[in-house]
Amino acid sequence: MKPLPVIEKSNLHPRNLHRFGYDFKQLIENLPELKKFVFTNEYGTETIDFSIPDAVKALNKALLISNYEIQNWDIPKNYLCPPIPGRADYIHYLADLLASKNNTVIPEGENVVGLDIGIGSNCIYPILGNSIYNWSFVGTDIDENAIQNCKKIIEKNSKLIDVISLQLQVESRFIFKNIILPEDKFAFTICNPPFHNSAAEATKPSIRKVNNLQETRTKTPILNFGGHNAELWCDGGEIGFITQMIYESAKYPMQVLWFTTLVSKKENLAAIYKTLNKVSAVEIKTIDMSQGQKTSRIVAWTFLSESQQKNWNF
Template identity: 30%
Template structure:
């Protein structure tokens, strides 16, 4: 069973917990059950439940100090699962490449590195500014015998957030669950309004100057000098934070970004991701389907058009169109064609000047790579690589028009 399938199976189990069954596998939980339910306002009950989930589903033994944040495991698994899918969609050989993550503010539990190692065999550097949390995190790593996969650094508030990779290589991704709040007053108002559970986090874990927006901005500012890192991500607790941060991304001309929503119980969080690479993730990883602020969304990577033919005819016709458009293409399998262009070669101007693709030229600085497939009387083009959306859009519009003109409905 692949790591992705294992993660999906475990995720489904912890999102639909049977407390009675879990308590049979982890007896210390039994004393906190009340008619098959857990009192989420009972701090000891929440700590014991978290330990039970980590032990039963992930074979992790954790020491969780009462005066530090008790991690909600489903949210953490959903975040890691998203990162895994994001990397898989934008790396050439994800299954065989070493993946190393930087977890900023790893906390006493060191939850993201520990789960990331168990679920996907990632390696990690975790940083922490609180000495007590750092000591607890070190103990959790050693107690689970993961010192060869996880390194930890005790940092200062004034240090750069984006540390150097201890292996001498570059990080593959950055993840961060920043403190949500900018003041004691904000935190008090939050705790007073909590509908679901007790909050055990201390000030360092919950409050930072400027709140989560300013913390994420620090990562963004530093990321401009660490472009070799494939993906930068932040888990945000406030939907309102997205507008400010996406405004900043657009100001920096960073168009390769994404928004992703995660749900665990009644809790909703938002992951903001961005990259300086030209690898483009699929729509479902960057554009929530029912997002209430569409103007914040990045450009679509999936272009669809209706056709009136069966699949075999669709591909037969497509071959002729692609030949006439002077682009390179090859069959990935019987279901999909990969198209490569190093510039606009299908316009009237390009044809007049005799511009053709050079098969030996592999750069797509001015072009793109995409896949084309057929799905139930729809043509689908998925943008995989490229810097200029307008070039890709021109190709898709031209292809759509050719189908429409040649085979009207």
């Protein structure tokens, strides 16, 4: 039998484990329930249907077992099921950012502490950051159910217990208030902000996609990766959330080396840069990322001088 072709996903970060696709044989060995979702497409490549949330969740479970030594990972119904390769890319680009101020050496170990804003129910950034670079994390969210699910994941994986702590944000209109305490120091913050202004706006792309594929018109959304309200939309959408984050970040200039966030919509960049200049950010970086058809970017900023950055104690 001729082996299936292996296609390098060159748009992923060079250190990303998933650049050469998925070893479905190994993944199915580790998680037999994945098998029912796997098929060979018209190009002769094994894959799953990424429009089926249960298929994406099964793939994630298998990847976390196989590549990151995480057992019993699960999320409640209707919560965001993130694509792991893209989330791993964010972690790798963060590592490069930290290395750029550390004599090109990626700082590793539990003393490197990150703050995950909007950890969701999946706990994915802390899991990946700890598994790849042994970093520690504080994860925060406004959704108590999401925090409780992260707690379950951590409790089922003993290696995470001492390196990931969780905090409920009790005032939903704030991002860093109540979370960054006077004694805290974070090497970075990480965030995948809500994209949309409202629930109606969040469902439009999925409805349009379904209607393009079938003759009947539907008003019922299908969200490929699930998604709870707080994960998908907020008043002001992505730009409103990030603007709030920037203004709040200026209140903690010496406590965080790099503030970072994903920015999905390129048209929001000009307003983001303008706000960062208003709060006198010392350095601003934009890191382009792409996964498949989707292009995104990380915007990072710091209030520390070059010498303060280089003297940061990991």
